[in-house]
Amino acid sequence: MDPLTWTGSLGSILVPLIVITAAVFLTGLILQLIMGVFAAEVKLQTNADGTLQGRGGLLGRLEKYTGQLFVLLVMLCAAFIVLSWVMPYGDAGILGEISKRFLPVWIALIATFGLSITFKRKLGLYGKLFDSTIGMIGFGLVMFWVFTAIFVGLFDMIATHDPLSQISGIKNKVPGFVVPDAEAEGLYPHYLLGGDNLARDIFSRMVEGSVIVMVIAPLATVFAFMVGITLGLPAGFYGGKLDTTLSFLANLILAFPVILLFYLLVTPEIVATGLPNFLAAFLFIFPLVFFGVLINSRYKTQSRKNILYLAIVLIPLAWLYLSTISAKGSPLYIWPNALDGFDIPGGILVVFVSVVFVNSPTVFRIVRGLTLDIKTRDYVAAAQTRGEGTWYIMLWEILPNARGPLIVDFCLRIGYTTILLGTLGFFGLGLPPESPDWGSTINEGRKLLLIYAHPALPPAIALLSMVLGLNLLADGLREESLKD
Amino acid sequence: MGLFILRRLGVMILTALCLTFIVFWLTNLYPNLEKLAKTQGNFRMSDEQVETFLGNRGYTQSLPVKYGQWVGILPGYVIDGTDGETRAKCEAGRTPTEDTPTFCGILQGEWGQSTVFRDEVSTIVGTRLGLTGKLMFWVMMVMVPGALIIGVLAGMREGSRTDRSLSTVSIVSTATPEYVSGVILIAVFATPLFGMQIFKGTATSAMDDANFNNFFLPVITIALYGMGYIARMTRASMTEVMTAQYIRTARLKGVSFPNIVLKHALRNALIAPFTVIMLQFPWLLNGVVIVETLFNYKGFGWTLVQAASNNDIDLLLGVSVVSVFVVLVTQLISDIGYVFLNPRIRIS
Numbered sequence: 120m121d122p123l124t125w126t127g128s129l130g131s132i133l134v135p136l137i138v139i140t141a142a143v144f145l146t147g148l149i150l151q152l153i154m155g156v157f158a159a160e161v162k163l164q165t166n167a168d169g170t171l172q173g174r175g176g177l178l179g180r181l182e183k184y185t186g187q188l189f190v191l192l193v194m195l196c197a198a199f200i201v202l203s204w205v206m207p208y209g210d211a212g213i214l215g216e217i218s219k220r221f222l223p224v225w226i227a228l229i230a231t232f233g234l235s236i237t238f239k240r241k242l243g244l245y246g247k248l249f250d251s252t253i254g255m256i257g258f259g260l261v262m263f264w265v266f267t268a269i270f271v272g273l274f275d276m277i278a279t280h281d282p283l284s285q286i287s288g289i290k291n292k293v294p295g296f297v298v299p300d301a302e303a304e305g306l307y308p309h310y311l312l313g314g315d316n317l318a319r320d321i322f323s324r325m326v327e328g329s330v331i332v333m334v335i336a337p338l339a340t341v342f343a344f345m346v347g348i349t350l351g352l353p354a355g356f357y358g359g360k361l362d363t364t365l366s367f368l369a370n371l372i373l374a375f376p377v378i379l380l381f382y383l384l385v386t387p388e389i390v391a392t393g394l395p396n397f398l399a400a401f402l403f404i405f406p407l408v409f410f411g412v413l414i415n416s417r418y419k420t421q422s423r424k425n426i427l428y429l430a431i432v433l434i435p436l437a438w439l440y441l442s443t444i445s446a447k448g449s450p451l452y453i454w455p456n457a458l459d460g461f462d463i464p465g466g467i468l469v470v471f472v473s474v475v476f477v478n479s480p481t482v483f484r485i486v487r488g489l490t491l492d493i494k495t496r497d498y499v500a501a502a503q504t505r506g507e508g509t510w511y512i513m514l515w516e517i518l519p520n521a522r523g524p525l526i527v528d529f530c531l532r533i534g535y536t537t538i539l540l541g542t543l544g545f546f547g548l549g550l551p552p553e554s555p556d557w558g559s560t561i562n563e564g565r566k567l568l569l570i571y572a573h574p575a576l577p578p579a580i581a582l583l584s585m586v587l588g589l590n591l592l593a594d595g596l597r598e599e600s601l602k603d
Numbered sequence: 604m605g606l607f608i609l610r611r612l613g614v615m616i617l618t619a620l621c622l623t624f625i626v627f628w629l630t631n632l633y634p635n636l637e638k639l640a641k642t643q644g645n646f647r648m649s650d651e652q653v654e655t656f657l658g659n660r661g662y663t664q665s666l667p668v669k670y671g672q673w674v675g676i677l678p679g680y681v682i683d684g685t686d687g688e689t690r691a692k693c694e695a696g697r698t699p700t701e702d703t704p705t706f707c708g709i710l711q712g713e714w715g716q717s718t719v720f721r722d723e724v725s726t727i728v729g730t731r732l733g734l735t736g737k738l739m740f741w742v743m744m745v746m747v748p749g750a751l752i753i754g755v756l757a758g759m760r761e762g763s764r765t766d767r768s769l770s771t772v773s774i775v776s777t778a779t780p781e782y783v784s785g786v787i788l789i790a791v792f793a794t795p796l797f798g799m800q801i802f803k804g805t806a807t808s809a810m811d812d813a814n815f816n817n818f819f820l821p822v823i824t825i826a827l828y829g830m831g832y833i834a835r836m837t838r839a840s841m842t843e844v845m846t847a848q849y850i851r852t853a854r855l856k857g858v859s860f861p862n863i864v865l866k867h868a869l870r871n872a873l874i875a876p877f878t879v880i881m882l883q884f885p886w887l888l889n890g891v892v893i894v895e896t897l898f899n900y901k902g903f904g905w906t907l908v909q910a911a912s913n914n915d916i917d918l919l920l921g922v923s924v925v926s927v928f929v930v931l932v933t934q935l936i937s938d939i940g941y942v943f944l945n946p947r948i949r950i951s
Contacts, residue, residue: 148768151764151768152764152765152768152769155763155764155765156756156765182764253767253771367614367617367618370618371618371621371622374618374622374885374927374930374931374934375622375927376885376888376889376892376907376923376926376927376930377889378889378892378893378907378908378911379626379907379911379919379922379923379926382907382908382911382912383626383629383630383911384629386635386911386912386914388632388634388635388637388638388914389629389632389634389635391634392632392633392634394629394632534778538780541780541782541783542780542782542889542893545782545893545896546896546908558782561782561783561786564786565782565786565897568786568789568790568794568804569789569793569794569804569805570794572789572790572794572796573790573796575786575790576786576787576790579782579783579786579787580783580787582780582783583778583779583783583787586778586779586780587774587775587778587779589778590774590777590778591771591774594770594774
């Protein structure tokens with residue numbers, strides 16, 4: 120086996136084409152930007168042939184050409200990806216092989232986009248997302264990592280090697296390096312993105328890392344929202360002493376430098392005191408409170424339905440809650456092991472708790488602000504006149520009407536949580552050092568960054584693309600929801 | 604206005620007390636103290652030895668008493684140790700003399716001793732803050748003008764191509780945390796990987812002698828992350844101002860577009876970004892910690908990491924006092940500045 124080159128035989132034709140197109144496109148974009156600053160305002164112009172034109176002249180033409188160049192660029196990249204699927208192993212180079220490994224993800228993405236664009240008029244806000252280019256790019260990036268996490272985590276498909284196994288002789292080797300005796304041992308014949316300083320496959324670690332991020336970040340954000348909503352609604356609605364106290368506490372946490380807080384919460388000595396477990400027990404009770412109040416406030420007049428729904432929702436949640444917080448060896452060993460469904464590894468629980476803890480005050484402030492605004496509306500007054508309870512008004516009148524900004528913030532916050540997780544990993548806090556999550560791998564890679572730069576780059580770019588996708592998605596959603 | 608500032612100051616002091624108490628409590632939890640005793644004494648100490656070691660140095664007093672001593676409202680301990688030595692807090696753990704003061708806490712200007720650096724906390728914090736100040740100054744010099752220009756250009760004509768491209772640029776910059784942009788910038792510009800080895804990948808030499816070559820990468824890494832956010836706020840405020848009535852009046856009067864932007868819109872559009880820039884300081888602190896660790900620039904952020912990972916109680920408290928102070932003072936300044944800049948707001 121020969122070592123792989125970056126682009127293989129496809130490279131000789133397609134890569135120069137892509138590079139040239141990209142260069143021309145970028146120059147066009149910059150030129151357009153500079154000209155746009157000085158250009159006159161757009162007015163409809165009549166051409167000699169009787170047609171109307173948005174913007175004429177050099178700038179107008181430039182705008183048209185850069186738009187076409189962008190389409191061409193996307194198509195060239197797509198051609199590269201598609202062509203690599205049908206080429207025999209090794210011919211398409213490292214990039215081609217990577218694109219081949221991601222084949223299930225591409226198929227899932229194409230299916231999602233095809234279906235969504237076909238039915239976009241029937242899908243509400245989600246469908247409208249496909250009207251904005253920015254939103255589509257963001258959604259594509261996010262779904263790419265979602266599908267990667269699903270295929271890696273559930274079906275064990277994309278990764279080429281075991282993320283923890285070391286193969287001697289490939290320590291810090293460059294991308295495309297040949298695995299010795301691969302055929303004899305039934306291994307994948309190359310390290311696609313090279314080996315790290317413990318001779319593990321960087322590509323496999325990167326895709327395995329997406330699973331950890333994809334599980335923790337959205338879940339932690341959901342919990343932070345539960346806490347923020349359950350406390351923010353009454354604070355905004357009742358005001359007064361409750362509001363002052365809760366706001367003071369929120370500001371207290373927000374005034375803490377995040378990294379100092381992480382260091383104080385996540386060090387092994389503090390974990391040994393059980394403080395994170397108590398914090399978990401406190402924070403994880405909020406979903407139960409939230410759903411309990413949500414159902415009770417709606418059905419409290421129909422007591423039979425009320426008890427039924429409460430039981431359906433609260434019993435599984437309570438079981439999950441007790442299984443989560445109680446673990447053998449932790450100070451909160453309160454739930455018999457026979458009924459304990461699962462144990463969360465200590466490191467992950469601590470990381471999860473500290474991320475929720477840091478995020479919830481900001482959510483609290485947003486919800487409080489929205490409640491203050493919405494509680495003056497007429498429909499709230501109408502509900503009060505009808506004699507609805509205050510919790511009903513908060514959860515069934517105010518909350519649904521605050522959903523727009525909350526959905527946008529939810530997307531942004533998942534991205535921010537991903538950044539926080541990376542920060543924890545970057546300082547080597549919480550998760551075990553061999554964990555393949557992106558923050559920890561960046562931390563591993565940065566130690567030898569000036570000598571071997573390649574191990575740190577793939578997880579860095581993965582994290583960047585995922586957070587960028589979430590930000591673009593949030594931007595697209597905001598724009599489309601404002602159009603109503 | 605005076606009452607408003609007084610009330611804000613009161614809340615500020617309360618917040619600072621609460622925060623330092625939390626840090627104090629967390630660093631003084633027993634497992635942390637045990638680790639401290641073992642690193643200070645020796646690693647093979649038995650549990651009883653740890654107990655006496657801590658007892659002799661005043662660590663086993665009750666938490667409120669210790670906190671009171673640290674703040675300087677309770678007299679510092681003088682303990683006749685079981686090993687025959689007398690130790691006083693106000694003599695930095697040595698035998699007290701006649702001129703040893705009774706109180707020695709933050710209020711008296713005594714910040715305590717760092718157990719890792721074996722030096723006065725106040726000197727360490729002072730020098731490190733100076734170094735970080737240098738970094739922050741250059742970050743501000745790059746970030747603020749850059750962000751304002753991008754924001755104003757984008758917000759000048761909402762929805763134009765310029766707006767779209769610049770907004771995308773600012774989204775990209777907010778989506779890139781420092782540890783990602785730092786790693787990518789170092790890999791591209793400080794290693795031979797891409798053939799563009801222009802800058803240095805560490806900023807250790809910049810502590811004494813900062814030049815473009817060794818200081819550019821850390822500065823740009825911090826600036827990039829904050830820039831996008833400020834630019835977006837500037838853009839939002841600029842678009843709002845551009846739809847105002849007085850801008851329409853100016854247009855109808857026939858004022859040229861550059862004049863409208865520069866003379867009529869810009870001043871009002873810069874009120875909101877001012878508060879955002881002030882509130883950005885605490886976030887910069889975060890970035891400073893990451894970047895100083897990544898570039899090995901031994902400033903304030905680096906000290907925070909050292910103090911926190913070694914449970915250096917006094918130093919960690921000193922660092923948190925300073926950072927909490929920075930956060931709260933910037934909040935205060937942004938509130939007051941907002942009122943001064945915007946004549947429509949009156950605090951009653």
